[in-house]
Amino acid sequence: MKELKENRKTRYTQMVLKDSLMELMKIKPISKITIKELCEKADINRTTFYAHYCDQHQLLKSIEDENLTWAKMAIAGFYGKTSKEDFTSNIEKIFDYLIENRNHIQILMSEQGNIEFQRNLLSVIYEQCGIWLANDLNMDIEKNELYFVFLVNGSVGLIQHWLKNGLKESASEMAEIIYQMAYPQMKTA
Numbered sequence: 001m002k003e004l005k006e007n008r009k010t011r012y013t014q015m016v017l018k019d020s021l022m023e024l025m026k027i028k029p030i031s032k033i034t035i036k037e038l039c040e041k042a043d044i045n046r047t048t049f050y051a052h053y054c055d056q057h058q059l060l061k062s063i064e065d066e067n068l069t070w071a072k073m074a075i076a077g078f079y080g081k082t083s084k085e086d087f088t089s090n091i092e093k094i095f096d097y098l099i100e101n102r103n104h105i106q107i108l109m110s111e112q113g114n115i116e117f118q119r120n121l122l123s124v125i126y127e128q129c130g131i132w133l134a135n136d137l138n139m140d141i142e143k144n145e146l147y148f149v150f151l152v153n154g155s156v157g158l159i160q161h162w163l164k165n166g167l168k169e170s171a172s173e174m175a176e177i178i179y180q181m182a183y184p185q186m187k188t189a
Contacts, residue, residue, distance in 0.1 A: 014052055016042045018063050018104065021056060025107045030060055030114070063104055064117040070097060071124050088175040095171035098159065106163045109156070118156065125152050151182055 020041040024033045033056050039049050053059045074097065077090045098105050107113055126148060155178055162174060169177070 010052075013042075013044060013048060014062075016044065017049065017052065017059055021059050021063070022104050022107045025060075025112050029112060030056055060114060064108065064114065064120070067101070067105070067108060068117075068120055068124055071121060075125060084179060088172075088179045091175035091178050092171045095174045098163070099167060099171055102163060102167065109160050109163055122152055122156065154181065 017038070020038055021030075021033070024038060024041060035046060035049060035056060038056055038059075039046050042049075053062070071094075074090070074094050077093070078087070108117055158174075158178070158181075162169065
């Protein structure tokens with residue numbers, strides 16, 4: 001019972017620290033955030049903070065890693081999906097995740113976020129999807145790479161715009177928009 005309580009307490013502490021860091025990053029870059037103000041915001045002491053993380057950068061990295069891991073799993077769902085319904089369904093799941101985690105994602109994808117995370121996200125998408133796109137689109141490698149860079153960067157820019165402007169469209173509407181933009185080259189069943 002004590003182990004369960006400790007795990008719950010640990011998860012809560014980590015959640016509060018992550019939320020506090022994201023709140024502070026709304027108003028200033030991570031390089032200007034001190035451990036002292038992070039602990040005050042989270043209402044924990046410095047010893048508790050250091051029991052979990054060595055500094056604010058490691059805390060940010062853990063948030064980024066969680067989201068990159070989720071992105072890898074979500075993108076893996078695209079393999080073998082060729083129909084519009086399959087594609088938009090998977091994209092919609094990604095947008096549902098973005099909505100559920102918007103407080104963190106908005107910061108990670110903003111100017112205040114770590115540009116390295118955004119590059120890593122693009123790399124994950126490219127690594128996870130790059131091979132099957134070349135096969136499915138019947139393009140030569142160079143054109144496929146240009147198309148894919150355009151599609152990924154355009155999608156990320158669209159997501160940033162959507163997040164910044166209050167998520168006015170639903171996950172389903174955004175999935176349809178992404179599909180329509182990618183459609184000229186996507187193989188349909």
